[in-house]
Amino acid sequence: xxxxxxxxxxxxxxxxxxxxxxxxxxxxxxxxxxxxxxxxxxxxxxxxxxxxxxxxxxxxxxxxxxxxxxxxxxxxxxxxxxxxxxxxxxxxxxxxxxxxxxxxxxxxxxxxxxxxxxxxxxxxxxxxxxxxxxxxxxxxxxx
Amino acid sequence: xxxxxxxxxxxxxxxxxxxxxxxxxxxxxxxxxxxxxxxxxxxxxxxxxxxxxxxxxxxxxxxxxxxxxxxxxxxxxxxxxxxxxxxxxxxxxxxxxxxxxxxxxxxxxxxxxxxxxxxxxxxxxxxxxxxxxxxxxxxxxxxxxxxxxxxxxxxxxxxxxxxxxxxxxxxxxxxxxxxxxxxxxxxxxxxxxxxxxxxxxxxxxxxxxxxxxxxxxxxxxxxxxxxxxxxxxxxxxxxxxxxxxxxxxxxxxxxxxxxxxxxxxxxxxxxxxxxxxxxxxxxxxxxxxxxxxxxxxxxxxxxxxxxxxxxxxxxxxxxxxxxxxxxxxxxxxxxxxxxxxxxxxxxxxxxxxxxxxxxxxxxxxxxxxxxxxxxxxxxxxxxxxxxxxxxxxxxxxxxxxxxxxxxxxxxxxxxxxxxxxxxxxxxxxxxxxxxxxxxxxxxxxxxxxxxxxxxxxxxxxxxxxxxxxxxxxxxxxxxxxxxxx
Numbered sequence: 001x002x003x004x005x006x007x008x009x010x011x012x013x014x015x016x017x018x019x020x021x022x023x024x025x026x027x028x029x030x031x032x033x034x035x036x037x038x039x040x041x042x043x044x045x046x047x048x049x050x051x052x053x054x055x056x057x058x059x060x061x062x063x064x065x066x067x068x069x070x071x072x073x074x075x076x077x078x079x080x081x082x083x084x085x086x087x088x089x090x091x092x093x094x095x096x097x098x099x100x101x102x103x104x105x106x107x108x109x110x111x112x113x114x115x116x117x118x119x120x121x122x123x124x125x126x127x128x129x130x131x132x133x134x135x136x137x138x139x140x141x142x143x
Numbered sequence: 144x145x146x147x148x149x150x151x152x153x154x155x156x157x158x159x160x161x162x163x164x165x166x167x168x169x170x171x172x173x174x175x176x177x178x179x180x181x182x183x184x185x186x187x188x189x190x191x192x193x194x195x196x197x198x199x200x201x202x203x204x205x206x207x208x209x210x211x212x213x214x215x216x217x218x219x220x221x222x223x224x225x226x227x228x229x230x231x232x233x234x235x236x237x238x239x240x241x242x243x244x245x246x247x248x249x250x251x252x253x254x255x256x257x258x259x260x261x262x263x264x265x266x267x268x269x270x271x272x273x274x275x276x277x278x279x280x281x282x283x284x285x286x287x288x289x290x291x292x293x294x295x296x297x298x299x300x301x302x303x304x305x306x307x308x309x310x311x312x313x314x315x316x317x318x319x320x321x322x323x324x325x326x327x328x329x330x331x332x333x334x335x336x337x338x339x340x341x342x343x344x345x346x347x348x349x350x351x352x353x354x355x356x357x358x359x360x361x362x363x364x365x366x367x368x369x370x371x372x373x374x375x376x377x378x379x380x381x382x383x384x385x386x387x388x389x390x391x392x393x394x395x396x397x398x399x400x401x402x403x404x405x406x407x408x409x410x411x412x413x414x415x416x417x418x419x420x421x422x423x424x425x426x427x428x429x430x431x432x433x434x435x436x437x438x439x440x441x442x443x444x445x446x447x448x449x450x451x452x453x454x455x456x457x458x459x460x461x462x463x464x465x466x467x468x469x470x471x472x473x474x475x476x477x478x479x480x481x482x483x484x485x486x487x488x489x490x491x492x493x494x495x496x497x498x499x500x501x502x503x504x505x506x507x508x509x510x511x512x513x514x515x516x517x518x519x520x521x522x523x524x525x526x527x528x529x530x531x532x533x534x535x536x537x538x539x540x541x542x543x544x545x546x547x548x549x550x551x552x553x554x555x556x557x558x559x560x561x562x563x564x565x566x567x568x569x570x571x572x573x574x575x576x577x578x579x580x581x582x583x584x585x586x587x588x589x590x591x592x593x594x595x596x597x598x599x600x601x602x603x604x605x606x607x608x609x610x611x612x613x614x615x616x617x618x619x620x621x622x623x624x625x626x627x628x
């Protein structure tokens with residue numbers, strides 16, 4: 001089975017852990033790389049050879065140094081990496097964020113629930129919520 | 144032009160016309176008086192003239208009588224004439240002063256009369272001396288032959304009569320001319336009077352209509368503006384006239400613009416505040432979620448390694464984070480009650496039934512009486528009922544709870560009542576419960592965040608309704624609120 005390679009761009013350690021824990025629950029082989037802001041993610045991407053590039057980028061929007069939208073703009077202008085699949089994972093429900101990123105080209109927009117009780121009702125836990133979406137991403141369903 | 148100036152001008156024109164009219168009438172009356180005086184004088188002249196002529200004729204008769212009869216009665220008539228005629232000429236001359244033609248005529252008469260006097264005197268003197276001597280008889284006879292027989296006196300007399308006739312004719316003609324002129328001026332004045340009076344009336348009415356229309360049109364504009372402002376449309380009125388009303392319009396426009404700006408500022412600030420509340424609660428929620436997640440992970444991964452004591456302590460944390468989240472949500476709701484939503488047709492019965500179905504436990508008895516149809520903001524009404532019903536459920540800690548909801552119409556409002564048989568509220572707390580963060584019970588024991596009733600009151604206040612509670616401790620509570628039709 002092909003090993004999925006994910007690049008998580010997220011400044012909140014808790015969310016990083018959430019993703020890590022969720023990935024462990026999915027019985028799909030994976031490789032997770034984490035960058036804490038857009039700048040760091042770009043540097044990492046630059047360091048990869050073409051065959052080392054990640055299959056999916058999970059991108060938070062609200063980050064220091066270089067936020068998600070800025071990162072996405074740079075990414076889509078770079079010939080070598082512009083084709084990469086990007087999923088937005090954010091707590092921002094602002095329609096302007098959604099429309100801006102959609103214009104730049106994204107594969108999915110996932111709003112992280114802030115209200116964990118609502119989330120619990122739906123998917124059990126924050127982690128389960130992330131797992132639910134990751135499963136779809138890893139299986140290529142959400143494209 | 145200034146309005147006061149326009150009004151002043153209109154009044155001035157009307158007054159001016161009236162004054163001109165009065166002046167014309169006054170001048171006419173002066174002329175009438177003058178003419179009447181003239182006519183009086185003219186009458187006196189003719190009377191005098193007749194008297195004078197008569198006096199002269201009498202004198203001539205006296206003269207002739209004396210010469211023929213030598214009767215001294217005739218002589219006295221002649222002497223009378225001598226005495227009276229000259230003063231009569233003088234007074235007549237005075238009367239006709241100013242009319243040189245007539246004066247000349249009169250002078251000619253006087254001259255002729257003087258000539259006649261000279262002629263008559265010589266004859267009379269000669270006749271008186273007749274008895275004295277023979278020589279005087281000869282003188283008289285000579286005179287008689289030379290003068291009387293040659294009709295000198297008669298020629299003079301005829302000339303005098305002719306002149307008098309001419310004098311009178313002239314005087315009569317003058318009089319006729321004058322009366323004709325008088326009539327003419329009366330007619331002219333009448334015409335002028337009618338013209339001025341009617342133009343005064345027309346101009347007065349026209350300017351009145353003009354000014355009234357001008358003012359009322361402008362005032363109507365401003366009334367419309369004020370109405371617009373009162374309805375929240377901050378329009379302005381364009382006004383190019385430069386008068387007193389313009390400054391009022393300008394002030395109204397300024398007020399409207401200022402109000403518009405203030406309302407816009409307020410709306411902007413409100414928006415910013417809502418945004419602030421949203422961001423704050425958003426950012427407050429994130430750490431709470433983090434804490435919750437970590438506790439969950441500890442329980443999942445290390446649950447079997449934890450001592451019962453630690454597990455107990457850890458279990459407190461989610462309770463508290465839950466309360467924290469409820470508080471944040473409550474604050475968010477409180478901030479959001481300001482947000483306006485579109486009103487819609489609301490079937491209150493169905494709405495309350497649905498809310499009650501979600502909130503009231505199955506063991507409770509629930510009575511829902513007749514409810515009205517309203518055209519209102521559904522979300523707000525839903526929030527009110529939701530808060531009141533959940534409040535009732537919360538404080539009716541018995542399985543046989545009983546909640547009754549009724550409504551009735553009072554004027555422009557509906558009065559709703561939500562009544563329970565719960566623990567009730569002591570009268571001293573009846574005001575306090577509507578304040579934010581007022582929970583009357585122990586924090587742990589109650590799930591209340593103390594925001595629900597504050598939100599409810601805020602929503603009802605915004606609708607200009609009112610809310611109150613009837614309750615005694617241990618005897619259940621009845622919340623009564625009004626909502627506009």
